[in-house]
Amino acid sequence: MAEIQWSFVIAFIAYFAVIWIVAHRVATRIRTYLELSVGGRVVSYLAFAFLISGTFISAVSVFGGIGTSYEHGYASVVGWALAWMVALIMALFIGYRLRRPAAPPFTLPEAMKTRFELGKRRSPIQFIAAFWGLIFVGLFNMLQIKGFGLAMETITGFDFRIAMALYAFIVIYIGLGGYLSVIRTNIIHQFVIMAGLWATVLFVLSLPQIGGLGGLHAEAAAIEGSVHVESPYTLSQGALLTFMGAFPLVLLLNFMIANMLAWSAPFWPSILLGSKSVREMIKGGMLASLLIAVAWIAIPLIGIGTRVLMPTLPATGRYDTDLAFTLLIRDQLPPSIGIVALLGAFAAAISTSTALLLYASLFLVNDMIGAVRPDMTKESMFKWSRIFIILIGLITLALAILATPGSLLVGASLAFAIAASALAVPITLGLYWKRMTRAAAYTCLIIPPIVFLIPVLIYGRQLEGYPLFVPPIALAILVALLLAFVVSLFTKRAPEESTRPFWEWGGG
Amino acid sequence: MEHYVYVWILYAFIHALPWVFGYILIRRIPEGA
Numbered sequence: 001m002a003e004i005q006w007s008f009v010i011a012f013i014a015y016f017a018v019i020w021i022v023a024h025r026v027a028t029r030i031r032t033y034l035e036l037s038v039g040g041r042v043v044s045y046l047a048f049a050f051l052i053s054g055t056f057i058s059a060v061s062v063f064g065g066i067g068t069s070y071e072h073g074y075a076s077v078v079g080w081a082l083a084w085m086v087a088l089i090m091a092l093f094i095g096y097r098l099r100r101p102a103a104p105p106f107t108l109p110e111a112m113k114t115r116f117e118l119g120k121r122r123s124p125i126q127f128i129a130a131f132w133g134l135i136f137v138g139l140f141n142m143l144q145i146k147g148f149g150l151a152m153e154t155i156t157g158f159d160f161r162i163a164m165a166l167y168a169f170i171v172i173y174i175g176l177g178g179y180l181s182v183i184r185t186n187i188i189h190q191f192v193i194m195a196g197l198w199a200t201v202l203f204v205l206s207l208p209q210i211g212g213l214g215g216l217h218a219e220a221a222a223i224e225g226s227v228h229v230e231s232p233y234t235l236s237q238g239a240l241l242t243f244m245g246a247f248p249l250v251l252l253l254n255f256m257i258a259n260m261l262a263w264s265a266p267f268w269p270s271i272l273l274g275s276k277s278v279r280e281m282i283k284g285g286m287l288a289s290l291l292i293a294v295a296w297i298a299i300p301l302i303g304i305g306t307r308v309l310m311p312t313l314p315a316t317g318r319y320d321t322d323l324a325f326t327l328l329i330r331d332q333l334p335p336s337i338g339i340v341a342l343l344g345a346f347a348a349a350i351s352t353s354t355a356l357l358l359y360a361s362l363f364l365v366n367d368m369i370g371a372v373r374p375d376m377t378k379e380s381m382f383k384w385s386r387i388f389i390i391l392i393g394l395i396t397l398a399l400a401i402l403a404t405p406g407s408l409l410v411g412a413s414l415a416f417a418i419a420a421s422a423l424a425v426p427i428t429l430g431l432y433w434k435r436m437t438r439a440a441a442y443t444c445l446i447i448p449p450i451v452f453l454i455p456v457l458i459y460g461r462q463l464e465g466y467p468l469f470v471p472p473i474a475l476a477i478l479v480a481l482l483l484a485f486v487v488s489l490f491t492k493r494a495p496e497e498s499t500r501p502f503w504e505w506g507g508g
Numbered sequence: 509m510e511h512y513v514y515v516w517i518l519y520a521f522i523h524a525l526p527w528v529f530g531y532i533l534i535r536r537i538p539e540g541a
Contacts (some may be wrong), residue, residue, distance in 0.1 A: 085522045089529050096533050217512060241512040279537055282530045289526040293519075313531045505541040 008156040011339045012346070015192070016170055017351075022184050023170075026177035033382040036178030037106045037362055038274035047183050048275050048284030051355075053291035054186030055271065056084070057193055059147035059349035061299065064408030066328075067321035069303020071227050072235070072245025073220065074294055076303065079252050080409065081296040083259035083287065090428075091263035092285045095272035097431040099281055101501035104273055107359070108266040108427070109133060109367035111273075111502075115430045116438045118498040121374050128445045129423060132365030133266035134360055136419040138396060140265070142357040143411050145400040147426070148349040151326040155342055161401055167350065172393035174354040175361070176386055179274050182354045189347035190291065196344015197298035200328070203337045204305035216301070217241060219308040227312050229413075230319035232462065240304060251463055254471030258413040261473070263418030267359035302328070322408045357396070361388040410461050417473045421452040425480035433488075434499045440487035443481045452476035 034040055042508055043051070061080075070077040098104075098111055105111040109129035117123040145164050153160035174181050210216050224237040233246035244252060262267065275281035306328045313323060325345065329338045365385045370376060376384075398462045426444045455472040468475070 074512055077515055077519060082519065082522045085526070089526050092526065092530060092533060173527050217510070241515075241516060243509065243511070278541065279534055286526050286530040289523055293523045297519075479538075505538055 004157040005155065005335070007335055008339055008342060009158060011343060012152075015346070016166065018189065019170060019185055020173060021173040022188065023121055023177050023181050023307045026181035026184060027173065030178055030180065031382075033106075033378040033385070036382055036385055037366065038104075039179035039183065041104070041274060042276055043179075043183065043274050043280070043284075044276055045280040045283035047187070047289065048280060049287035049291060050187045050190050051183045051271065051274075052088075052285060052288035053295075053414065054190050054193075054351035055182075055267075055355045056088070056288065056352075057295050057348050058140075058352035058412075059144045059345065060408045060412040061295070061351075062197070062345045063147045063151060063322040063325050064195075064412060065296070065299040066303040066306065066325040067323070067407070068245075068409050069300040070307050070324035071231070071233060072247060073240030073242070073307075075243060075245030075247055075252060075299055077296070077300050078243050079247070079255045080259055081299070083256045084262055085292070085441070086260045087262040088270075088285060088289055089219055090260070090267050091272065092282055092427050092467055094263060094269050094472075095281050095285070095426060095433060096278060097502045099272055099275060100503075100505060102506045104272075106273065107133075107274075107362050108269040108423075109363060110370075110424065111269075112430065112441070113367075113371075114357075114495070114501055115498055116426075116441045118495070123371050125445065126367050127371040128442075129266065129373070129426075130363040132419055132422040132445070132449070133270075133363040134368070136265045136415050137267055137356045137360045137363070138392075138399075139415040139418075140412065141353055141360070141396050142400040142403055143415070144349045144353045144356070145397060145410050146403060146420075147322065147408050148346055149400070150322075151329075151342065152468075153344060154323065154326045155330045155338070164397060164400060166460055167346075167353075168393050168397035171350060171353045171357055172390055174350075175357045175389040175393065177383075178358060182351075185354065186351045189351035192340075192347040193295060193344045194291075196341045197295055197302065198348070199337050200333065200341045201298045201301050201305075203311070203333060206303060207309070210305060210308060213301075216305055216308065220304045223307060223311060225311075226308065227307075227321060227417070228319040229315065231281045232464070233429060240307065250466065250469060250471055254417075254463065254473055255409070255413045256384070257471060257477070258417035258420060258473045261424045261477070262416045263345045264424035265416055265419040266363070266423060267355060270359055270362070271355065278393035306332075321406065342343060357393055360392045360396075361385045364388050395436055406461065414456065414461055417452055417476075418454075421448040421473060421480065422446075424477060425484050429481075429484050429488075431502055432453060434503070435488050435493065437488045437491040437494055439491040440484045443483045443487050447483060448476040448480040450490050451479045 113123040113126035149160035149164035420495035
């Protein structure tokens, strides 16, 4: 086992301590379910921008984004960064309707109950939507924890299980303070993420063997071949600087579409519900797009820089491009820059994890238990949400330790696609088409995810040998759209009261 | 022009869109809402 790099460990403990103090102040102060779940709905645009961007940029962006840029170059920008920006725009349109009611819902599944099953005591739609939400946040959170744990072990020699346990502990602690705690800590994380990414970019560009931005592009243009013997991708010369990298078109399209639909991963629309008003929400989203842009300029530059410095992954190691950033930190950066870079990656992971954990618990308590036991008081929801934050945090940790690592970006696209196949159509049409009916919502929540999962189960996550030109996620969405229109037109129109809250200002 | 320049032009264009749509949406919000 490698010798433990104590300078890294000490820096981490110091950062943990800062975050712990901030989280502790909020966790001991909040008293109500309203504060826990939506921060009392007092969040202004500035704080909201940090919440969105901190949640947006995760371990998946940092390790996965740099890893994909390492193997495919700028294709990561096309398939992920740009697609996610489209998702942010979509989220603004969804929030524009969703945040409108005079008594806004606490979560997205609850909004779906209002829209499709208003007046029903127990809402199966709320339950099913929350179920898909829980699957998504669980999968996505496992990726964050695993991404962080493995990087920590490779760089510092610290056992990844201990690193992951410490990580889970701090995430749970932030979670106990709810929405406001996630925001406060995200503001700090955001600065650390930027510092980590940009310190790395500046250092890499200043290296004599790279020679600035022009040098980086000149060097990158000459690169060809595979990063590892097990890699299915062979890069042709110059492809690192093109739109496609070494991706087959159908696979890149599949990722791109899944990522464009990321807004329907239900914690996104749910986060929007904590803003002070629709106006503050949109202003926050606009500002967040700038913060995200600054981070995503750095990510492909780091990935391509790493490829120039290290054209192939170690032949003895496994084929895993997520390791690119980790190996860069360990082998190429001086410890002073390496510490900032790793802290940045850690901040990216944790800022997303905390929001995911909070919503895992809210979906379970507010929407799944809430759908079965509608008489639960807000006091007991407050208590149970906090209990489940601890329980789900521990379960996710255990699953992440046991899970076999795969590519973070591929895993993330899979998680996004599962959620999107079930939820994208009922949310969008539900909020923008009055004629969409309850029966259509049920059909969309159940059949399209099956349409998506069948090819993925047959051909695997990388879709090797997949025969159609239309990627599975697009197929699922097309099926969902078709079902939504046909079923809606053949079933009874929804009552006027169920659409009013989302169409009229301050209605419902 | 080099291929990657187009990637960055596209990048700048897409990142301007939240501002365009955000502005349109904010203008549609009625006074006092």
